[in-house]
Amino acid sequence: MLKAFIDVPTDSHFPLQNLPYGAYQTTDGEIHLCSAIGEFIVDLFVLDEEGLFDGPELNNQFVFQDSTLNYFMSLGKPAWIEARTTLQKLLSENNPRLRDDASLRERVFKKREEAEMVLPVQIGDYTDFYSSEQHARNVGSMFRDPENALLPNWKHLPVGYHGRASSVVISGTSLHRPKGQIIPQDAEEPVFGPSSLLDFELEVGFFTGPGNNLGEPVPVDKAKDHIFGLVLVNDWSARDIQKWEYQPLGPFLAKNWATSISPWIVTMEALEPFRAELPAQDPKPLDYLFQEKPTTFNINLEVFLKTEQTDIPQMICSSNFRNLYWSMTQQLAHHTITGCNIQPGDLYGSGTISGPEAHSFGSLLELAWKGTKPIKLTSGEERTFLEDGDEVIMTGFAQGKGYKVGFGEVRGKILPAR
Incomplete structure (x- = not known):
């Protein structure tokens, strides 16, 4: 079974098998797209800024620099699968890229209970x-x-x-x-x-x-x-x-x-x-x-x-x-x-x-x-x-x-x- 290097309670809605999408407002008043793992949110803006979504579908388009998911949604299933796979690998217990970088982890992970969530989508209809x-x-x-x-x-x-x-x-x-x-x-x-x-x-x-x-x-x-x-x-x-x-x-x-x-x-x-x-x-x-x-x-x-x-x-x-x-x-x-x-x-x-x-x-x-x-x-x-x-x-x-x-x-x- 997939396992993250972040501790995830067994009754959590947000294990590594989930990784939903959302958006939150930072302490600086900016809107960042994010995901969730256990008791934490994962700041996708920061991961994207680091160039970690660099596969052939996303190709460093910096889609998570937007304040809504609309453009990412428009890219279709291959891009969605690539982003999800990339995120699962970054959060995996065997991947040192994020696990062993304390400075990056501090920027990426925020307590979910402390995050002010906002609408992640500009809803047209x-x-x-x-x-x-x-x-x-x-x-x-x-x-x-x-x-x-x-x-x-x-x-x-x-x-x-x-x-x-x-x-x-x-x-x-x-x-x-x-x-x-x-x-x-x-x-x-x-x-x-x-x-x-x-x-x-x-x-x-x-x-x-x-x-x-x-x-x-x-x-x-x-x-x-x-x-x-x-x-x-x-x-x-x-x-x-x-x-x-x-x-x-x-x-x-x-x-x-x-x-x-x-x-x-x-x-x-x-x-x-x-x-x-x-x-x-x-x-x-x-x-x-x-x-x-x-x-x-x-x-x-x-x-x-x-x-x-x-x-x-x-x-x-x-x-x-x-x-x-x-x-x-x-x-x-x-x-x-x-x-x-x-x-x-x-x-x-x-x-x-x-x-x-x-x-x-x-x-x-x-x-x-x-x-x-x-x-x-x-x-x-x-x-x-x-x-x-x-x-x-x-x-x-x-x-x-x-x-x-x-x-x-x-x-x-x-x-x-x-």
């Missing part, structure tokens, strides 16, 4: 899908007919909508409760005020690398070459605002106020050992979406809630990335079938990930079943939706033999409406 069958069935059962919970199109195409890229924020960002138009129960006219039905949505998102030309779709079997890596996503939702606004065009203000993502982008190469079969798709997708063996990844996902009256966050949801009906490659192929052009750094959310058991439902709307089954907390409190001061913490990891490949956390705390 954000699309959110609706790809968990159980979630769609739960919502359809609540608001329509349980016997016809899925709309006729749901199993024929990955349903999605265009979100707001400018309000995607890094983990740890506190968010003010949004205001909007709300229709009270049995009322005919809306009122304006703060949302009282505030919710989280457990999602995983992917970032794209190389784009496509306008008018040229990305084939489903080549879509994987356009996917750079994955992040945890909390796509916050104001359910009462959405109820009034979503017909006939879908969510708008209910979703545009904030989307939180984890600071670390886990690469497809790191996740490759955890590839799993996608659930059976029936009916057979149309040819442009059909794959002989569609796959997903076995990633454990958990949601914790911390209130102002609790010291220890309480787990309220345990799900898995496998609980999606449509794969990432199918989502991307569908997104581009019109010839829509994607760009390096575009973000695509999975939609709420709910499993078949009640504890695996990926939103409070489902966990508390539209407010009829309040969640009981160890503090004696109950929740149907989020209250001011509540903090939602999501985490995720793939379990290997003797190691984990994880995402860390995505946190967000709800502040009172302005």
Whole structure:
């Protein structure tokens, strides 16, 4: 098994098998791209400055001198693999280049807990899908007919909508409760005020690398070459605002106020050992979406809630990335079938990930079943939706033999409406 010269706890999300990408702000106020190993971040700016990424694909282009990953993302899979391989070799227990250079190590390694992480990508566009069958069935059962919970199109195409890229924020960002138009129960006219039905949505998102030309779709079997890596996503939702606004065009203000993502982008190469079969798709997708063996990844996902009256966050949801009906490659192929052009750094959310058991439902709307089954907390409190001061913490990891490949956390705390 790969082993680093840096000590890595066995339960760490960031062993040598992971090496995700992120960005942090230095004490001088500069933004440096970085990776993570154990309890440390690895400053890629410094390693790049030393000329250590000198293989044929990167060829000392100094791609990690940028303040975002966008250019590196645009280079494609061969460059991504080369950079990852180079970094693994530099951190290997048998390589003296970094291990035995105390001065360089001091510049490269920073305590992860002391680093101020920032968005590592300039996000041009954000699309959110609706790809968990159980979630769609739960919502359809609540608001329509349980016997016809899925709309006729749901199993024929990955349903999605265009979100707001400018309000995607890094983990740890506190968010003010949004205001909007709300229709009270049995009322005919809306009122304006703060949302009282505030919710989280457990999602995983992917970032794209190389784009496509306008008018040229990305084939489903080549879509994987356009996917750079994955992040945890909390796509916050104001359910009462959405109820009034979503017909006939879908969510708008209910979703545009904030989307939180984890600071670390886990690469497809790191996740490759955890590839799993996608659930059976029936009916057979149309040819442009059909794959002989569609796959997903076995990633454990958990949601914790911390209130102002609790010291220890309480787990309220345990799900898995496998609980999606449509794969990432199918989502991307569908997104581009019109010839829509994607760009390096575009973000695509999975939609709420709910499993078949009640504890695996990926939103409070489902966990508390539209407010009829309040969640009981160890503090004696109950929740149907989020209250001011509540903090939602999501985490995720793939379990290997003797190691984990994880995402860390995505946190967000709800502040009172302005």
